[in-house]
Amino acid sequence: MKVLIGIIATDEGERLFILNNGQPVLVKADGDNPERIYSNYSILKQHPSKINDEPMKGPGVFRFRYGPVTAGVREAGCFHLYTYGEKILRATIDISWKQREIGKAMQNMPPESALSMAERVCSNFAMSHSVAFSRAVEMSLNISPSLLTKNWRMLLIESERIYNHLYVIYKLASAAAQRVLAAHVSALFEDALRLNENITGSRYLMGINNIGKLNRTPAIANIQKIANGYGKLAEHFTELYKHSLTNYNYLDRLHSTGTLTPAQAGELGLTGPSLRACGVTDDMNDTTKHLISLPVITQKEGDALARMEVRAEEIVNSCQYLVNHLRASDSWYETEKKENEFTKADGKGYAVANSPSGALGYYVEVKDGKMQHVGIFTPSYPGMHAVSHMLEGLIFTDFPFVFDSFGVHFADAAC
Amino acid sequence: MIRWWPLYGLKRKLTERKEYVSSVKLRLSTTAVFKRSLFVYVIDVGSSNALNFEISALEAPQYNIHRFGIYLTDSPRHADVLLILGHPVQAMMDPLKETISQLPRPFYTITIDDNPDFPDLGEYPALPNHIAAITGVPSPSEILGLLLDVAKIKRKRS
Numbered sequence: 001m002k003v004l005i006g007i008i009a010t011d012e013g014e015r016l017f018i019l020n021n022g023q024p025v026l027v028k029a030d031g032d033n034p035e036r037i038y039s040n041y042s043i044l045k046q047h048p049s050k051i052n053d054e055p056m057k058g059p060g061v062f063r064f065r066y067g068p069v070t071a072g073v074r075e076a077g078c079f080h081l082y083t084y085g086e087k088i089l090r091a092t093i094d095i096s097w098k099q100r101e102i103g104k105a106m107q108n109m110p111p112e113s114a115l116s117m118a119e120r121v122c123s124n125f126a127m128s129h130s131v132a133f134s135r136a137v138e139m140s141l142n143i144s145p146s147l148l149t150k151n152w153r154m155l156l157i158e159s160e161r162i163y164n165h166l167y168v169i170y171k172l173a174s175a176a177a178q179r180v181l182a183a184h185v186s187a188l189f190e191d192a193l194r195l196n197e198n199i200t201g202s203r204y205l206m207g208i209n210n211i212g213k214l215n216r217t218p219a220i221a222n223i224q225k226i227a228n229g230y231g232k233l234a235e236h237f238t239e240l241y242k243h244s245l246t247n248y249n250y251l252d253r254l255h256s257t258g259t260l261t262p263a264q265a266g267e268l269g270l271t272g273p274s275l276r277a278c279g280v281t282d283d284m285n286d287t288t289k290h291l292i293s294l295p296v297i298t299q300k301e302g303d304a305l306a307r308m309e310v311r312a313e314e315i316v317n318s319c320q321y322l323v324n325h326l327r328a329s330d331s332w333y334e335t336e337k338k339e340n341e342f343t344k345a346d347g348k349g350y351a352v353a354n355s356p357s358g359a360l361g362y363y364v365e366v367k368d369g370k371m372q373h374v375g376i377f378t379p380s381y382p383g384m385h386a387v388s389h390m391l392e393g394l395i396f397t398d399f400p401f402v403f404d405s406f407g408v409h410f411a412d413a414a415c
Numbered sequence: 416m417i418r419w420w421p422l423y424g425l426k427r428k429l430t431e432r433k434e435y436v437s438s439v440k441l442r443l444s445t446t447a448v449f450k451r452s453l454f455v456y457v458i459d460v461g462s463s464n465a466l467n468f469e470i471s472a473l474e475a476p477q478y479n480i481h482r483f484g485i486y487l488t489d490s491p492r493h494a495d496v497l498l499i500l501g502h503p504v505q506a507m508m509d510p511l512k513e514t515i516s517q518l519p520r521p522f523y524t525i526t527i528d529d530n531p532d533f534p535d536l537g538e539y540p541a542l543p544n545h546i547a548a549i550t551g552v553p554s555p556s557e558i559l560g561l562l563l564d565v566a567k568i569k570r571k572r573s
Binding site (some may be wrong): 068069071072075076096097098099100101105117120121122123124126134152167170178180181183184186187189190193203204206237238246247248339411412 | 416417418420421423424426427429435456457458459460461462463464465467468469470471472474475476478487488489490491501504506510513514529530533534535536552554555
């Protein structure tokens with residue numbers, strides 16, 4: 001399976017950043033007629049900050065502006081909803097309110113400083129950004145991180161997945177007025193953030209990863225305790241999730257809301273849980289294949305319920321994965337012998353990480369030990385396109401179920 | 416078969432009893448008018464999103480902020496405190512000013528700047544009744560400690 005996740009303008013011409021069976025590759029765009037091969041090519045090429053921006057006219061149709069300051073969507077972003085009353089006829093999403101031009105700001109910085117900025121593109125995906133960026137720089141400078149570093153990166157990405165998925169389910173339960181479920185999932189969300197802090201000293205897993213190495217390795221003495229913490233979290237969440245599946249008020253709000261077909265997901269270039277919820281088995285888990293690969297969770301329906309179910313099952317899987325690997329992690333420390341020093345100062349590299357919402361890619365060019373060009377390709381950008389299209393034809397009360405179920409963020413989309 | 420949620424909810428006591436202390440010193444002396452309740456409106460002006468997550472974590476039952484009379488409100492017109500998240504990007508300056516103009520008096524503004532070192536974002540603008548400024552990503556405990564200081568609420572509540 002091939003997915004186009006970004007288009008890069010280089011000195012040698014345009015390059016397509018493609019995920020081929022889970023592995024990132026750069027290919028020349030010239031002569032291949034990429035628009036025919038990749039249906040999301042024009043979206044990524046034009047990269048509009050106003051998504052689906054086609055004003056709509058008709059009897060009684062007006063534009064309802066929602067954002068950038070609203071309690072419903074707390075992030076700085078704006079929706080322009082065209083409607084004649086209850087039904088949303090078109091949804092334009094304006095991501096420009098949060099544009100910080102982080103890729104440009106990284107230019108001329110040393111890789112370590114730019115890494116710290118990558119973590120703050122969207123801090124709830126800090127580990128994924130950090131890992132994708134550091135892998136790209138490592139490729140460009142020909143650095144090979146140790147097994148310990150590689151393994152911890154994998155584990156920490158799963159930690160990130162757990163709290164992000166819990167957050168999405170908490171938002172969905174809140175939107176469906178499931179107060180008890182929302183409160184308990186919110187408590188687990190806080191527990192997951194505390195576990196992150198216990199492992200790395202940061203609730204958002206920031207500042208631990210570096211180019212070619214880890215800034216600090218989690219203390220072996222705490223690891224069994226943390227593994228038990230993830231075991232308990234999985235146990236509590238499973239109990240809660242099973243309980244929620246007997247509640248038809250909750251399920252009815254999610255069922256058949258924002259239904260995405262595999263063809264639509266392919267056209268928009270989606271990856272991650274939103275794609276897997278339409279029954280497509282993506283290959284993102286292959287990025288972890290040097291440890292045991294996680295099973296790929298899929299659902300068939302493609303609606304908000306399917307997206308929630310994929311995330312719920314991934315929480316349990318990731319917890320189990322962490323428990324198993326944390327308990328065996330003391331053997332990795334024996335492999336940590338070398339200090340990675342930069343021997344090269346110039347190069348080009350690209351890499352992806354399996355973020356909680358899909359493939360997250362970086363393309364970097366390093367010259368004289370400083371960043372010359374950084375391209376950031378986030379899962380929230382195609383995700384915002386999907387939200388925009390899925391909202392069409394729905395009623396206003398469906399809005400949070402569509403938006404929250406995709407797990408997209410303005411900070412991530414607008415970087 | 417449908418299972419009854421309230422029974423599930425009663426099984427576990429999640430609220431923690433601890434003292435919430437903030438290391439941030441208030442810039443202004445506060446009024447005791449918010450002693451019984453403090454309504455907080457949150458605005459994101461360009462944060463990297465960890466702060467939005469921390470506000471959601473603050474709503475978790477472990478903190479149970481309602482027991483202190485602290486509530487997150489959906490409108491600035493109902494707010495006593497405007498909690499401003501992130502370093503303002505240019506596009507959000509006007510919405511921020513507009514939101515401040517909607518606050519009823521007396522009010523306070525609190526800023527949490529998670530990206531103080533980002534280039535090209537400029538200086539933080541001067542704000543009215545700016546009672547506290549935090550840099551970095553504070554934990555929910557620290558944010559709660561600060562709100563308790565602003566409201567002059569006694570800390571320990573069962």
